[in-house]
Amino acid sequence: MGVPLLEVRNLSVNYITMRGVVKALDRVSFDLDENETIAVVGETGSGKSTIAKAIVRVLEENARITGGEVIFEGVDVLKLSEEEFRRNYRWVKVAMVPQGSMNSLNPVLRVVDQMIEPLVLRGVPKVDAIKIAGEALESVGLPKDTLNRYPHQLSGGMKQRVIIAMAIQARPKLVILDEPTSALDVMTQANIMNLLKRLKREFKLSYIFITHDLALASELADKVLVLYAGRVAELGSADLVYTDPKHPYTQGLMTSVPTLREDKKLSFIPGEVPSLINPPSGCRFHPRCPYVMDICRREDPPMIDLKDGRKVACWLYH
Amino acid sequence: MAKVSELRIAGMTLGEITKIYVSSTLGKVSIALFVILIGASIYAAVTLPPNFGSLWNNPLYWQIYPKDAPPAWVNYLSGNGYAPQVMFGREVSTQGSTVRFSFRVDNEYSVPWRDLYIVIKPMSGSSTFTAYLSIRRPDGYVITIGPLLISSMYTEVGTTQQVESQVIQFYLAKYGYMLTVPQGLSAVPYIFSTVSSGSLKPLKGIYVINLTLIANNPSKGIGNRLISLVLEGNVYGLMGTDAVGHDLWLGLLAGFPLSLEVGVVYALISTAIAIAVGLAAGFMGGVVDEVLTRLTDFVILIPAFVILVVLSVLLRLNIWQAMLYLAILSWGGAARIIRSITMQIRTAAYIELAKVGGASNLWILRNHALPQILPYALYLIVVGVPGAILTLAGLNFLNLAGANYPTWGNILYYAEQYGALESGMWWWVVPPGLLIVLVAVTFIVTALAIEPIVNPRLRR
Amino acid sequence: MSMLRGIALRIINLTVILLVVLIVIAAVLSGPASQVLKDTIQRETSEMVTTIMLHHPMTPAQAEQLKQTIIKQLENAYGLNKPVYIRVFYVLFNILSFNWGFSYYPDAYGVPSGSVVSIIMSALPGTIILDTLGILLSALIGIELGLRAALKYGSLYDRAITYYGAVDSGIPQWWVGILMILVFAVYLRLIHSPIVFPYGGIVDPQYYNVWLYDTAKAFINPKILASLLYHMVLPMLTVFIVNIGGWAYFARSVVLNIIREDYVTFARVKGLPQGQIVSRYIMRPAMPAILTSIFISIPFIIFGGFLLTEAVFQWWGLGYVLNIAIVGVPTPDMPVILADTYMSTLLYIVLVFILEILIYYIDPRIRESQG
Numbered sequence A: 001m002g003v004p005l006l007e008v009r010n011l012s013v014n015y016i017t018m019r020g021v022v023k024a025l026d027r028v029s030f031d032l033d034e035n036e037t038i039a040v041v042g043e044t045g046s047g048k049s050t051i052a053k054a055i056v057r058v059l060e061e062n063a064r065i066t067g068g069e070v071i072f073e074g075v076d077v078l079k080l081s082e083e084e085f086r087r088n089y090r091w092v093k094v095a096m097v098p099q100g101s102m103n104s105l106n107p108v109l110r111v112v113d114q115m116i117e118p119l120v121l122r123g124v125p126k127v128d129a130i131k132i133a134g135e136a137l138e139s140v141g142l143p144k145d146t147l148n149r150y151p152h153q154l155s156g157g158m159k160q161r162v163i164i165a166m167a168i169q170a171r172p173k174l175v176i177l178d179e180p181t182s183a184l185d186v187m188t189q190a191n192i193m194n195l196l197k198r199l200k201r202e203f204k205l206s207y208i209f210i211t212h213d214l215a216l217a218s219e220l221a222d223k224v225l226v227l228y229a230g231r232v233a234e235l236g237s238a239d240l241v242y243t244d245p246k247h248p249y250t251q252g253l254m255t256s257v258p259t260l261r262e263d264k265k266l267s268f269i270p271g272e273v274p275s276l277i278n279p280p281s282g283c284r285f286h287p288r289c290p291y292v293m294d295i296c297r298r299e300d301p302p303m304i305d306l307k308d309g310r311k312v313a314c315w316l317y318h
Numbered sequence B: 001m002a003k004v005s006e007l008r009i010a011g012m013t014l015g016e017i018t019k020i021y022v023s024s025t026l027g028k029v030s031i032a033l034f035v036i037l038i039g040a041s042i043y044a045a046v047t048l049p050p051n052f053g054s055l056w057n058n059p060l061y062w063q064i065y066p067k068d069a070p071p072a073w074v075n076y077l078s079g080n081g082y083a084p085q086v087m088f089g090r091e092v093s094t095q096g097s098t099v100r101f102s103f104r105v106d107n108e109y110s111v112p113w114r115d116l117y118i119v120i121k122p123m124s125g126s127s128t129f130t131a132y133l134s135i136r137r138p139d140g141y142v143i144t145i146g147p148l149l150i151s152s153m154y155t156e157v158g159t160t161q162q163v164e165s166q167v168i169q170f171y172l173a174k175y176g177y178m179l180t181v182p183q184g185l186s187a188v189p190y191i192f193s194t195v196s197s198g199s200l201k202p203l204k205g206i207y208v209i210n211l212t213l214i215a216n217n218p219s220k221g222i223g224n225r226l227i228s229l230v231l232e233g234n235v236y237g238l239m240g241t242d243a244v245g246h247d248l249w250l251g252l253l254a255g256f257p258l259s260l261e262v263g264v265v266y267a268l269i270s271t272a273i274a275i276a277v278g279l280a281a282g283f284m285g286g287v288v289d290e291v292l293t294r295l296t297d298f299v300i301l302i303p304a305f306v307i308l309v310v311l312s313v314l315l316r317l318n319i320w321q322a323m324l325y326l327a328i329l330s331w332g333g334a335a336r337i338i339r340s341i342t343m344q345i346r347t348a349a350y351i352e353l354a355k356v357g358g359a360s361n362l363w364i365l366r367n368h369a370l371p372q373i374l375p376y377a378l379y380l381i382v383v384g385v386p387g388a389i390l391t392l393a394g395l396n397f398l399n400l401a402g403a404n405y406p407t408w409g410n411i412l413y414y415a416e417q418y419g420a421l422e423s424g425m426w427w428w429v430v431p432p433g434l435l436i437v438l439v440a441v442t443f444i445v446t447a448l449a450i451e452p453i454v455n456p457r458l459r460r
Numbered sequence C: 001m002s003m004l005r006g007i008a009l010r011i012i013n014l015t016v017i018l019l020v021v022l023i024v025i026a027a028v029l030s031g032p033a034s035q036v037l038k039d040t041i042q043r044e045t046s047e048m049v050t051t052i053m054l055h056h057p058m059t060p061a062q063a064e065q066l067k068q069t070i071i072k073q074l075e076n077a078y079g080l081n082k083p084v085y086i087r088v089f090y091v092l093f094n095i096l097s098f099n100w101g102f103s104y105y106p107d108a109y110g111v112p113s114g115s116v117v118s119i120i121m122s123a124l125p126g127t128i129i130l131d132t133l134g135i136l137l138s139a140l141i142g143i144e145l146g147l148r149a150a151l152k153y154g155s156l157y158d159r160a161i162t163y164y165g166a167v168d169s170g171i172p173q174w175w176v177g178i179l180m181i182l183v184f185a186v187y188l189r190l191i192h193s194p195i196v197f198p199y200g201g202i203v204d205p206q207y208y209n210v211w212l213y214d215t216a217k218a219f220i221n222p223k224i225l226a227s228l229l230y231h232m233v234l235p236m237l238t239v240f241i242v243n244i245g246g247w248a249y250f251a252r253s254v255v256l257n258i259i260r261e262d263y264v265t266f267a268r269v270k271g272l273p274q275g276q277i278v279s280r281y282i283m284r285p286a287m288p289a290i291l292t293s294i295f296i297s298i299p300f301i302i303f304g305g306f307l308l309t310e311a312v313f314q315w316w317g318l319g320y321v322l323n324i325a326i327v328g329v330p331t332p333d334m335p336v337i338l339a340d341t342y343m344s345t346l347l348y349i350v351l352v353f354i355l356e357i358l359i360y361y362i363d364p365r366i367r368e369s370q371g
């Protein structure tokens, strides 16, 4: 198959805070091919959004990328200058629907102004840009006159769709969706999921679909990456991970998948989400692991390649 | 849950708050500034006489002080050698009708003393004296002055016709020099001068001044008196003097307690009004909220300063009354903030309590609103002070809203009136303004230091 | 359509506020205002009676009686013997109809006839020039400085601006004016500097007549204009020093809040260049908040600061006239003080109004809630 669309290699990110250094990501790696969807799942605070922001290089000021590469079509984009990256990648090759899209629209500009900006910036005449924006809105199921509205005149679901419309109108190769449906009601959630599926087919998009909801991820995902406390716990094709989870944490997640999709944080595995400032020694999951062994407390589990192409970070499979 | 017995402000114990406050740079600076302010206020309260206000406003008291004199320490900077104020005093207690004593003074200055005063305390109207002065100069010559009639507490020696002609005579006799003393000016500086190669030069060295005082009514005698000779200097004290001779150091000192008191009392009153209005609007809602919010908007819009000017002119307000009116006119901004915080707290509390099962406004007020608002009120008090101090100083600068004591704004008013500016008398115009800034900045720095601790919005 | 409606509503709202402010002022001042009116009546009646006496000789007693009758009638006509709450409206009417009476000390102002209207009107251009230019320019500069500070959050520059802005609000503007004069007018002359600034005034003395009687003409005369600019340097510098910091401080804290908003990050994700992000995603949303926060401090800025600054620089404006009326004459010149108060309040309300319209124009959320 040639080079994958996106390769993330040993990506590590720290946040410098007053209380100490938050090790938000620790050597995270995964690949993504064209027209493929990877679901990134994990509890709140596990570092999902950090992955997304690191890829589009909009991490907060106090974040430090301490190692790793983000290779987009063979180019390590972390090494590019800000200007180069902005010009050639942002919204051209990679778009993002940020977490909390409710607040991602500028309250004092009309929807149309915000939608055509990136297009006009890249030389599309204004009239055409408005047409494209209108079509994009229609393709996400919004009436065209949404263009002339101000953000505060739209509902949460509508804003979410506007952002998605903006993401696809750029015809990027990769769209990063950071919890695009949280804080929406079940009906809207379903609508948006269907929309995403359709858009993926139509425009041959690749998705990084970030969620804490495994059931939701199953609708879209080709691959699943399970993140625990900033580390990859398990990574493999969706079929395998769903039918036969290997990592005890993934198993815990699977047994607790609710039948109804609800907006519920994954806190039903006994124990607390670990601190990322002083993470537990050895395997970060060991305080909550039902199969905990001596070695788990002492040493980091290596990333183990299983025969079926899966990767698991667990001493059980050593 | 926190122990009920432990006092907590904004979720922290007093100890914790103090620790945060003291550990921040701004906190340290603010403490240092406060120590200065309060120290100066206490010093002022202790050292200034209780009747300082009336002393200040009595020009007679200041007449022996140099006028328009820069601070004495300019000598160190300029090396110009301005003679400072010198005062010799002696208590006498005698039934005799004559006293005689002498003082020595070293003239090492290139600009000699301006004038000479004879001060006798106490002085009653009925008894008068006659004084003779003989001054032995470093060059061995003696200038004799007198007889002078002493009929009041302060007798200025230098500008009388008689003294003038005696000095002119001296110059004629000793140097053959025709001295002209400019109209209305004192002849005293020439006592400390000499003629060399045809022009006047200061004569440095030791002078011995002999004073002979004779009671004009021998039957009464001299009695118990403090007799002083004052050589009026060209520089004076720490802060210099103004056109009246006021010792500016004392005037500036008196401003400390006054502006602190006025500023703090203002802030207490206006914050109290703001809290009452803000809480009522935020909690009662409905019509009350509507009315109070309108009122608040209105108060914010009122141009307080001009109204205060007019009221001060009209009602001849003193500084305390002006402060009160200012408080009544300027609680709007704070009330608006308190209201919006109250609304937030109330909404949050309702959501929380909806699960548990309802609670009264009073309960929310006591358990949620006040613990968050009271520390914030402290902040509002602190930020309120500078505005009041500046506004009142502005009024004082218009010679309005005065006090018994001199205020910094008022000192500046007189500076402007007497043309201190045009004649470059920086010691009269710079320090009062600097002190206004000092007090205002102290409170601003304090506000900056405590805001992160007490502002419920910033902590979230 | 809805936009016009919104602005109209805003205008009505502010007009109501202006009226209420005026009524309150009128109520507070109805005492002295009535006194002013009484004085005017006295004065005019005396003149009238004197003229009548020229044609119809009468005894002093008769004249006095005639005078009293006329005064009675006039006082009735002006409602001076009505209860306070009615008199307030008479006062209000007089204010609104520019019936401001005569100065007690007409010579103190150098304006002919001593009519308060002409005194105040001659002072208006000076105040408007200094205030609007001062506020506008210091706002522009201050917001720019604050924005840069916020963008370089935590840098030395940022901290410098923060402290300057905080301390700035504790400095009396008029005192800075005094320092300016001391340094740039007095000391520069002492050291025989080739460049010196005037001690005060609005134009050179020889142009005063033009300025006072025919201000419009002064503006088209390049010499007078140059003189005006020359005299404006120090006052304007003073205004800048004291006001820029406040604007910078407000702008900085508002921008700091907005920089953390999701839509700014999203604008970066969209690949917009920094300049566009700053102007459209930071400044545009920040403006209403900056303007609103400046709102609360305006009463003090305007009246505490500008009026006294004018007085210090003897800048022929409302503040200087007020200063003369209070301390430049033997007893307070009440008619001038009152009219000056009204006029500055009016100016202030107009300023607030412009601000409100600006905010309203920039922020669609406010536009909605009003419309």
Ligand SMILES: Nc1ncnc2c1ncn2[C@@H]1O[C@H](COP(=O)(O)OP(=O)(O)OP(=O)(O)O)[C@@H](O)[C@H]1O
Binding pocket: A015, A016, A017, A022, A024, A042, A043, A044, A045, A046, A047, A048, A049, A050, A051, A060, A062, A063, A099, A212, A276
């Ligand atoms: N700007 C920041 N400064 C300091 N710590 C941060 C910052 N942003 C995130 N963190 C910390 O980094 C860790 C990962 O955060 P991240 O936002 O990536 O989590 P997430 O998986 O997206 O969680 P959620 O499901 O709640 O969105 C968390 O512990 C979070 O507290």
Ligand SMILES: [Mg+2]
Binding pocket: A048, A049, A050, A099, A178
């Ligand atoms: Mg997240």
